[in-house]
Amino acid sequence: MTLTRCGIVSLFIILAVSPTPFSQSIIQISPEKKGAHLRRNEISGQRRGVDLYCESWKFTVETNDAGIWSQVPERCVDFVKDYITGQRYLSESEAVTDSALAYAKTVEVSGNGKDAWVFDVDETLLSNVPYYNDHGFGSEIFDEHSFNEWVNLAESPGLPASVRLYKKLQELGFTIFVLTGRSEFQRNVTGNNLLYAGYSNWETLLLRGDSDQGKLASVFKSEKRKELEGEGYIIHGNSGDQWSDLIGFAVGRRSFKLPNPLYVVP
Numbered sequence: 001m002t003l004t005r006c007g008i009v010s011l012f013i014i015l016a017v018s019p020t021p022f023s024q025s026i027i028q029i030s031p032e033k034k035g036a037h038l039r040r041n042e043i044s045g046q047r048r049g050v051d052l053y054c055e056s057w058k059f060t061v062e063t064n065d066a067g068i069w070s071q072v073p074e075r076c077v078d079f080v081k082d083y084i085t086g087q088r089y090l091s092e093s094e095a096v097t098d099s100a101l102a103y104a105k106t107v108e109v110s111g112n113g114k115d116a117w118v119f120d121v122d123e124t125l126l127s128n129v130p131y132y133n134d135h136g137f138g139s140e141i142f143d144e145h146s147f148n149e150w151v152n153l154a155e156s157p158g159l160p161a162s163v164r165l166y167k168k169l170q171e172l173g174f175t176i177f178v179l180t181g182r183s184e185f186q187r188n189v190t191g192n193n194l195l196y197a198g199y200s201n202w203e204t205l206l207l208r209g210d211s212d213q214g215k216l217a218s219v220f221k222s223e224k225r226k227e228l229e230g231e232g233y234i235i236h237g238n239s240g241d242q243w244s245d246l247i248g249f250a251v252g253r254r255s256f257k258l259p260n261p262l263y264v265v266p
Ligand SMILES: [Mg+2]
Pocket: 120, 121, 122, 123, 124, 240, 241, 242
């Protein structure tokens, strides 16, 4: 049978518009082999499905789209454990420090001591991963009593990326303020822990006083930063793992958000 030119064109059109097994994808990747690999692919596909879901959940946490949440979703606990105890957390934190340092080097430090950088404490300067390792990696409701017992040990390690940033900022001439939602009664253990973790020579350690209890972290921290600005400091950079460290007012010229899929503080 001879196909006419019209017939060839019709066949091409039919093939072009016919649905294919891969028509759900916008970007076409080579089809996977079938047969013996099918069962293995199903299992790994389920794993990829969970990872994809949890990656997406983590994205909403880091962008603050998730808002306030109380526990890591049950299906993502292993994902969070693997993330926070693995290389990716360290790598992403280092990437944040790289960005912060690239910016810091562009700042013309005046030399009058008024060029400031603000750091949060928990999951910013210090890591509480050893605590969360014993408390379900964010799957448990926050227990202030047991966490304060952990704080009293003053054994939280420094987050390596933040140790690097902190020391480099000091070399560049920035004045360092440590601003934490911890309370005044934890001043000594917090200071001791910071020293233990490799930090020193901060200008002031700012904690919640009696009049600050009950305030949202975003309000308390904004008020403290405003006071610093009132004292003539220019807050060039602000580093924290929570959006409440970075939003509000007197936010500083640049903010640097560290990853934290373990918990949220409003
Ligand atoms: Mg924090």
